[in-house]
Amino acid sequence: MKSVLITGCSSGFGLEAAVLLAKSGFRVFATMRDLGKRARLDQALAAAGATAEILQLDVTDETSIRSGVDAVLARAGTIDALVNNAGMGIGGFVEDLTLEDYRRQFETNFFGLVAMTKAVLPHMRRAGAGRIVNISSIGGRTANAVLSAYIASKHAVEGFSEALAFEAALFNVQVVLIEPGTFRTEIFESNRQLAAGARDPASPYFEVTRALETRFNQMYGRFAGDPRQVAKAIRHALVTPRPRLRYLVGRDAKMSAAIHALGFGIYSRLNQRLFALPAMAKKLRNN
Numbered sequence: 001m002k003s004v005l006i007t008g009c010s011s012g013f014g015l016e017a018a019v020l021l022a023k024s025g026f027r028v029f030a031t032m033r034d035l036g037k038r039a040r041l042d043q044a045l046a047a048a049g050a051t052a053e054i055l056q057l058d059v060t061d062e063t064s065i066r067s068g069v070d071a072v073l074a075r076a077g078t079i080d081a082l083v084n085n086a087g088m089g090i091g092g093f094v095e096d097l098t099l100e101d102y103r104r105q106f107e108t109n110f111f112g113l114v115a116m117t118k119a120v121l122p123h124m125r126r127a128g129a130g131r132i133v134n135i136s137s138i139g140g141r142t143a144n145a146v147l148s149a150y151i152a153s154k155h156a157v158e159g160f161s162e163a164l165a166f167e168a169a170l171f172n173v174q175v176v177l178i179e180p181g182t183f184r185t186e187i188f189e190s191n192r193q194l195a196a197g198a199r200d201p202a203s204p205y206f207e208v209t210r211a212l213e214t215r216f217n218q219m220y221g222r223f224a225g226d227p228r229q230v231a232k233a234i235r236h237a238l239v240t241p242r243p244r245l246r247y248l249v250g251r252d253a254k255m256s257a258a259i260h261a262l263g264f265g266i267y268s269r270l271n272q273r274l275f276a277l278p279a280m281a282k283k284l285r286n287n
């Protein structure tokens with residue numbers, strides 16, 4: 001039975017991946033930073049007739065990482081796979097985001113992922129086998145207004161993962177990037193975060209941010225995908241004999257990447273139209 005450690009399993013992709021992988025015969029170590037939130041995963045596992053071992057792990061806390069990884073090693077003997085899934089997103093225009101917002105964003109999405117990778121890599125190197133699946137985003141390849149902190153953190157994840165792939169291949173460890181489009185998870189609901197500056201009516205971006213949020217909410221309501229699709233992509237990345245470095249997941253992600261590949265000019269024209277950005281520019285200059 002292959003052991004897999006997943007971060008951020010209290011909701012969303014992490015929860016769905018924990019259930020699917022447990023059902024598929026993996027020995028799942030589903031971790032979350034707050035065990036007080038485990039009921040949802042417990043219920044999903046019970047409904048699926050599957051079991052997983054649930055452990056506390058906060059990716060921004062080195063002591064917590066060490067004890068989580070040690071616990072998995074003590075119980076399973078090895079960590080065959082790591083799914084770096086934990087993440088969050090802070091919205092806001094660049095002027096409304098503080099440096100502290102950027103640092104907080106990177107602390108979870110980038111440094112947390114690096115710290116987890118560094119914690120498992122020595123064991124995988126000595127075992128001469130392993131797989132690391134990093135949950136990036138279409139935002140790791142392309143960009144949007146109002147999400148610069150999140151997008152920068154995911155671009156960092158992409159660069160780190162590609163460099164790591166060369167190093168890890170030397171000891172038979174494969175690195176995979178999952179790049180989802182927009183899926184229905186808590187990141188856009190109870191975990192949604194907007195910079196304090198963006199919520200301040202005195203901000204020159206206040207109205208524009210509201211308008212963009214409304215536009216996003218409409219599209220999210222209509223088009224956001226089922227997170228189980230991402231869980232399936234994670235499983236594929238773990239079981240396929242020769243995984244690719246990158247997997248785009250979702251029609252929107254595939255379309256966005258294809259348009260972006262045609263050149264930034266066409267991508268930005270379509271993106272600006274989609275979010276009605278030119279109409280907002282006038283309001284902004286008058287503020």
Ligand SMILES: NC(=O)c1ccc[n+]([C@@H]2O[C@H](COP(=O)([O-])OP(=O)(O)OC[C@H]3O[C@@H](n4cnc5c(N)ncnc54)[C@H](OP(=O)(O)O)[C@@H]3O)[C@@H](O)[C@H]2O)c1
Pocket residue numbers: 007008009010011012013014032033034037057058059060085086087088108112135136137138179180181182183184185186187188191
């Ligand atoms: N949903 C999408 O459309 C989408 C698209 C592209 C990429 N992604 C990426 O997918 C990953 C999973 O997000 P999701 O969409 O499933 O959102 P989600 O439902 O909000 O799940 C995020 C998970 O990360 C956990 N987390 C946050 N900070 C953590 C920390 N310091 N240590 C450990 N766990 C932490 C959260 O725990 P708490 O419950 O304690 O906050 C939660 O379990 C993220 O990396 C996200 O950037 C999502």
